[in-house]
Amino acid sequence: MECADHPPLPPTPIAYDGARRVLTGNWTGSSTVPSRALYPHQWSWDSAFIAIGLRHLSPVRAQRELETLFAAQWADGRVPHIVFNPAVPLGAYFPSPDFWRSSTAGAAAGAPAGAETSGIVQPPVHALAALLVHEADPAASERRGFLRGIYPRLVAWQRYLTERRDLGGRGLAAIVHPWESGMDNSPCWDPPLARVEPAAAGSFHRADLDHGCPADRPTDLDYGRYVRLAAAYRDHDYADDAGAALFAVEDPGLNALLTASEHALAGIAAAVGADPSDHLVRGEQLTTALLKRLWNEDAGLFLAHDVLHNEPVPERSAAGLLPLILPGLPEEVAGRLLATVRGRHFGLGSVTDLVPSYDLCGASFDPARYWRGPAWFNVNWLLERGLRRHGATATADALRARMVRAAESSGYAEYVDPVTGEARGTRDFSWTAALTLDLLTRPA
Template sequence: MPPSAEGRATAVLLSNWAGTHTLPATGLYPHQWSWDSAFIAMGLRHVSPRRAGQELDALFAGQWSDGRLPQIIFDPHRDKDYSPGSQFWQSSTIPGAPGTVETAGLVQPPNHAWAVWMVHRADPEESARRDFLSRAYPQLLAWHEYLRTRRDRGGLGLVSVVHPWESGTDNSPLWDEALARVPDTPRHVVERPDLQHACASERPSDREYGRYFWLAERYRDHACDDVDAGYPFLFEDPLFNTLYAVSELALAAIARQLGADPAPHHSRAAEISRALATLYCPEIECYGARDVVTGEIVAKATINGILPLLAPDIAHADELVSTLCGPRFLGDGALLPPSYDATAPDLDPSLYWRGPAWFNMAWLAALALGARGEKQAAEALRSMLVRLAVANDFPEYVGPWSGTPHGTRRFSWTAALALEAQANTGWDLLG
């Protein structure tokens, strides 16, 4: 990345800084999002390790007493700019929610321990001065314990997401059949401020939003307690659980640095990888997502099902590499891997998670390929990620074959991961 491009990526992160954290994008996403902040910290560490640490500190300030790290920490002054906002969740009325900030009750994929370790590695002396690891470690332990004890709704050692928003891949085709069982008639009036900042053809539909709100209402109205026996949406998502396994490896590194025993974290990462293997679908040579309500695995090839390549000792790694490099993803001239099977008849290369290529997924895929010894393909993917990010003013996502930008621009994790991809040229997952 030329110096001018590094400066432009840095300028995006600085302009989106909100005093304690980085907004994903100033218009479309006016609050702090959980897994966004972790990805942002990974790149921000190359600009300011101290500020990257503050990014994560701000997120930990919203942790609930049960250990969950919430999907969103709200800026009360921007409540009308995003829906559902703090007035919908009313987290201050829910036992166990923090009293100092308003948050959502849902969570997002657990890439946080991974981010904490990478931020520490960027400047160990600064990290030690701030007691960064020793402060973060117990909070991360509580977060992972919440996932292990409260979210293993299928009883097989995998975390269940309770809403499409928790997966991070909101309107993925993986959720279609389950969402069809969900009413699209919430009590709450569904407002769409997102459509002021992005084209409707690139965003989930009003009907999908109706179902999203209905699920969120159901979860909120049960005090976000994770024990609603009749809850209709429970999924073991391969991407969420892969990041869980990688973050257990990061916890092992943190534990070792602090003089604690890393063995339980290595053991837990291996357990998650073994459980993930039950999601493999031979017919698509990819991992699917298990619908815990029905017990069936959704056999649709998505980027979620490719990224178990990152998990330690994952089964079917050779098949996953072949599928990633084959016609479903990169093998038909794609610049970056599409979020959904390129051969599927319902692919839409401009509609959110139903086909476009996302920069965080491309970065994860490049790391996975590099870690598996496919270094030429990995480097080509990482270079293309940087080129498309810079050329298109750091868009939210792009068309996989055209590189056409979609969604909002000056998107923080795109800028952050362009910096990370350029600066960290190795293939070690833990930096």
């Protein structure tokens, strides 16, 4: 265990006020957009991270953030990765509601009739967010019935992932589209994506390039494959069927968050007077499955597994480090992960100030392009918690300070170059601001 050699981070008025300004500017009245131009709707895991920061400004507003998202939950339990704002023009974002056609194509899976959403999901950070939001003001939470209202929805969301998405029969959830990992164009998806025929280049218009630098965004080839996968899933009525899937991968990042969510649900169950034991057992079972199925001793981290071809994906990404957030991780595995974070593949504290999204030594590393190398604030926020959980206090303190500095100096950028800290993607990004608030406000 490290001895802390960095003092607790003092609140800096400039960073705090800047983060608050971003969240105020991106608030729509019931939820928060990730950014006004590039992402003008509500995104699933964005809202979870945003709620974590909002709880320091307004616990009630943080509760509403999550309640608004879960109002669009499907009857099968899935939480869609986008809830569309009907006031936003269709051309402002692609794929738009008329592409997903959730209320018709998703009817058999229980898509809500009164809202248009996407049909795919994102990683389950929501139970952790709900617990933290409740703890910020238990009296307001109890008065509004927040935790009691959202608990059964969170359970249904977890059960959707652990049961309907266990496409490999290995006790882990599978993603059916790279976007479901949250790490959209990670090189981890290149091998299984290479087998997918892309949609014709003229069949869609990329609205993201109207607002973002092409060098920061996925390539047209990758985007064509994303469109093909999403259309195939839609045309199969969003049914989760391994036999019909064109892409099915067990992602260590999503499954680590799924496992952490069971532990958070145990805390929520205790708070509402329910039995937490089922969640604790499921958390242990998921940890065991992660270790058995995805841990790779030679790589020093967890690797994704291609379900359709029953083979590991030999690429190191930050997703493979996220199990550090879990309680009950064997000491020797946690030790190897800590060494990998600091080693040549991620370089934290030596080559990099923040953990990159992908292997510095990987053939596909690109410090500018989306999830192929840049450092993301949500991933580093999770890893800061993981470092602290496993005794790396000094490393966690240093990472915390660097994150706040990088957020402020980059204009609360979507992501940054992991070596230089140069801002990439859009600016005034909501989860960057929200998690900066959290780092500044909560005790180490």
